[in-house]
Amino acid sequence: MRVGVLTGGGDCPGLNAVIRAIVRKGVQEHGFAFTGFRDGWRGLLDGTARPLDIASVHGILPLGGTIIGASRTNPLAAEDGVDRIRETLAREDVDALVVIGGEDTLGVANELVERHGIPCVGVPKTIDNDLSATDFTFGFDTAVGVATQAVDRLHTTADSHMRVLVCEVMGRHSGWIALHAGLAGGADAILVPERPFDVDQVCGWMDSRFRASHAPVVVISEGAKPSEGDLVVKDASTDSFGHVRLSGIGDWLAGEIEARTGHEARTTVLGHTQRGGTPSAFDRWLATRFGLHAVDAVRDGDFGTMVALHGTDIVRVPIADAVATLKTVPDVLYEEAGVFFG
Structure with a gap:
């Protein structure tokens, strides 16, 4: 055979x-x-x-x-x-x-x-x-390990500069990587596709961490979206299965946090490092x-x-x-x- x-x-x-x-x-x-x-x-x-x-x-x-x-x-x-x-x-x-x-x-x-x-x-x-x-x-386990190590590292640089760091991970329709890596890495907010998020609530969490003299780290799935808004996509093109290219929600969220709270915010997109x-x-x-x-x-x-x-x-x-x-x-x-x- x-x-x-x-x-x-x-x-x-x-x-x-x-x-x-x-x-x-x-x-x-x-x-x-x-x-x-x-x-x-x-x-x-x-x-x-x-x-x-x-x-x-x-x-x-x-x-x-x-x-x-x-x-x-x-x-x-x-x-x-x-x-x-x-x-x-x-x-x-x-x-x-x-x-x-x-x-x-x-x-x-x-x-x-x-x-x-x-x-x-x-x-x-x-x-x-x-x-x-x-x-x-x-x-999945490898991807979570890579993402968790990244979150661990982001905590130290966030505290050094007292800025918000947003870590964007893969997850088009499901937030398993974000949930596991965020919980394992001690993230101060985890945003997943299954739960549309309120930007003002996220900003409130950030302010709470700064009042406690800690710089917050946010882990967000690429497919997460605000409760009043749409998916953030790179472009309108699709693959042969009809999927658009995601990524960009982390940058968008960092911009919103900075504009609404006055705290400096930066984004790290892990991208293909999670599966390589x-x-x-x-x-x-x-x-x-x-x-x-x-x-x-x-x-x-x-x-x-x-x-x-x-x-x-x-x-x-x-x-x-x-x-x-x-x-x-x-x-x-x-x-x-x-x-x-x-």
């Missing part, structure tokens, strides 16, 4: 760990052969592929990024996309696909399984941790286990499923369940963090 592997969407710490586990177990225990498709779904559209064997995955466990590339290509946006995928699979003699990605990438996999009968097994990947049906996605570089130990562990169980699902012919973490167990769930709704920050967790605001 020959199995195709692709990594779609943005790069993410732990992708190489998944690839390594899939290939090692698939070759050693199941006798499979593997083909890696370049740059996510684009590789299946364009027919660009490379062989994956045990030698090719040696030493990649601690590496960030992905050795087979990634892109935000949506093959279903092309009129002949499904036909081109079938042609590539036939030409490469591939019997099944392991699809590693987030909501958009796995949404395509679910469509291919349910409507076109193309056998796929999913592996959940996103630093945003917003995929339903799994407790955690790999990449070597994965944490937890993400290597989780990604490896996902890979081992994904290749077993292929062996069992259990297509249309995604591996997921439930407690400490790796289970299989329908891909459809994972992409039906996003996993967002519940009110109870946000209210826990609110004790430390202001």
